[in-house]
Amino acid sequence: MSFSASAKAEVCRQKPEKECCELAELAAMLHTAGSISISGGEFMLRLDTENAAVARRAFLLIKNLYGVNARTQMHTNQLKHNHIYSLTIGAPTARMVAMDTHLIGEEGLGLETDMSFLSSRCCKVAFVRGAFLGGGSVTNPEKSYHLEFVSGQKEFASGLLNIIKDLGVSARMTERGRNYVVYLKEGDAIVTLLTMIGAHASILNIENIRVLKSVRNNVNRKVNCETGNLSKTVNASLRQQESIEYIRTHMGLDKLAPGLREVAQARMDNPEASLEELAAMLGAGSRSGVNHKLRKLISIAEHLKSTREGIHAGEGTDHQTP
Ligand SMILES: [Zn+2]
Incomplete structure (x- = not known):
């Protein structure tokens, strides 16, 4: 398992705390790994991830918040030799979830304009956690210090950047092809962020490597x-x-x-x-x-x-x- 995958699995073992935080985490997961589709006139919400723990986590959050079981599927990607886990939610829950998580709104997502659901610190941390689970990755610190979040939406990326900065962690943003990447380059910042979202064993690993270095x-x-x-x-x-x-x-x-x-x-x-x-x-x-x-x-x-x-x-x- 890669350093990233094990950090995610570890974060997923954290118990979801308050309802406000569950929504914030799910919102970030859907913004990074989710998609909206309309098939046969039905509004559908889908989340794809390579990480089984992340899929289980999203399933749990949806169940806790909306009382529905998302439909789960696993596909095997023959080219990449990995599995993709998909969760789908149909109408009418899908529309509700999409509204609550600001996936749809007056102007698509209004993260920058409407951050009210992320006013408290606990929710900001949960949002960063969700973004990490859905679109984040962290390089094995033995090689270099790099943690990033990839998103196809500029508003989401800049919103996330502001939230990370609000939490006192220094981060930057750049464009990569069609995507927007929020990234952390300093060992201290990466350790602070991973600690915040609950990747404690992974931190120990980083700290050991830092001491060695x-x-x-x-x-x-x-x-x-x-x-x-x-x-x-x-x-x-x-x-x-x-x-x-x-x-x-x-x-x-x-x-x-x-x-x-x-x-x-x-x-x-x-x-x-x-x-x-x-x-x-x-x-x-x-x-x-x-x-x-x-x-x-x-x-x-x-x-x-x-x-x-x-x-x-x-x-x-x-x-x-x-
Ligand atoms: Zn909260």
Whole structure:
């Protein structure tokens, strides 16, 4: 079962609470997964879903609210290798349901103009739950954070977007082909929304993955940081060794002051040691004292190089031009 399907099945295990919420949930389900048809002069309402739990949920809501049993059918889609569960309600209940859920009204659905049936928070949450069950999907958080609601109706999508925002969850809307997609991209927002609609076990799953992800990131950051520091130490040490080597060959380490000579020798003997380690090896010397002496060695080498280059330049012009 996909992450989406198991989240939906989990949401469906929630007991429907109040009648107002049942209607809100059914309304959103019908707006996302429902259709109206008129056959033989009879007004019919139909809901199609790939998810058996969602079909059972819709059946229960219709039964609770209107006291009728919707007709249920299962079709097998040979191409997609899945099942489609269909619920149908005939007249006169169908017309009543369509009016109550704002599937039909003066201007089709008037979600933006008439949100009175969604005034309380409980109903807004139930509406989001219904939209998720009917037209929502959530990507496995191991791959990426993405939760979306797809609807063919712009008014419904923007109404849903406002409701989600009202509930304090950040979401956005975009067009995809003929559809309008309300989507959530942030892990926190997805967790908040799924918690609200009752997908608690799915949240635990997401939270575990989030913990794993952040541990992994922290480890990576730490390794990078350590590698960075290490390469800095190594680069500095290489430069110090080159300078000391230069002094040894062009001047002799014995000409250095005893303190400098001691540090030069310690560095040549311990190329990978950090300043702290060198300081510890030398006994009394502090980190900054060692650093100061190493810089002094570098500047002595620089000075030697510049004077020697001067000499060579002179030699070049005087004697070595062919
Ligand atoms: Zn309510």
